[in-house]
Amino acid sequence: MKYLDAVISEVLRLYPPAPSTDRICVKDTLLPAGEYSNAITIPKGTIVQAPIVGLHTDPQYWKEPKKFDPDRFSDENKHKIKPFTYMPFGMGPRICIGQRFALIEVKMALVHLLHSFDLHPSAKTKFPIEYQTGANLLAKGGFWCGLTPRRV
Numbered sequence: 694m695k696y697l698d699a700v701i702s703e704v705l706r707l708y709p710p711a712p713s714t715d716r717i718c719v720k721d722t723l724l725p726a727g728e729y730s731n732a733i734t735i736p737k738g739t740i741v742q743a744p745i746v747g748l749h750t751d752p753q754y755w756k757e758p759k760k761f762d763p764d765r766f767s768d769e770n771k772h773k774i775k776p777f778t779y780m781p782f783g784m785g786p787r788i789c790i791g792q793r794f795a796l797i798e799v800k801m802a803l804v805h806l807l808h809s810f811d812l813h814p815s816a817k818t819k820f821p822i823e824y825q826t827g828a829n830l831l832a833k834g835g836f837w838c839g840l841t842p843r844r845v
C-alpha cells in the first residue's frame with residue numbers, strides 16, 4: 694500500500710487534475726524579496742494564480758522533473774520535498790475537502806481493476822499525452838487504456 698500511495702502521489706505530481714488554483718488578495722500585501730524574485734506589492738482585489746503543475750515540474754525543486762519516479766514519495770525521500778512545491782489538492786484553509794476520500798476512492802478503483810485486469814497501452818493510447826486547453830488537465834480525445842482480463 695505504501696508503494697501504491699507513492700505511485701498515486703507521483704501521478705498527481707505529473708498530472709494534477711487541477712493544474713492551478715487561485716485566490717483573491719483581500720488587503721494590499723508586500724511579498725518580501727526571495728531567492729529568485731524582487732519584493733512585490735500585491736494590491737487588494739488582485740487575483741493570484743498558484744501554478745500547481747508548474748511547481749510540480751520545476752527543475753529547481755525536482756530532479757529530472759519529467760521522469761515518472763514514485764520513489765520521490767518513499768519514506769526515505771518524501772521529507773526532502775520542499776514545502777509548497779507539491780500541492781495537487783491545493784493548500785491552506787481552502788485545501789480540497791475531498792482529499793482523503795479521493796485518495797481512498799482511487800486506491801479502491803485501482804485495486805479492483807488490477808485484481809481482474811492487466812492494464813496496458815492500446816492502439817488508441819497517446820504517449821506523450823496531448824492535453825485539452827481549459828482549466829482542468831484533460832487528455833485530448835479522452836484517455837485510452839487497454840484492459841485484458843486476468844485469469845485469477
Ligand code: HEM
Pocket residue numbers: 709710711713714715780781782783784785786787788789790791792794795796
Ligand atoms: C484526485 C482528486 C482531486 C483533486 C486532485 C482535487 C483537487 C482540488 C484542488 C486543487 C482544490 C482547490 C484547493 C485550493 O485552492 O487550495 C480543490 C477544492 C475542492 N475540492 Fe477537490 N480534488 C479532488 C477530489 C475531490 C473530491 C472527491 C471531492 C468531494 C468529494 C472534492 C471536493 C472539493 C471541494 C468542495 C473543494 C473546495 C474547497 C473550498 O473551497 O473550501 N475534491 N480540490
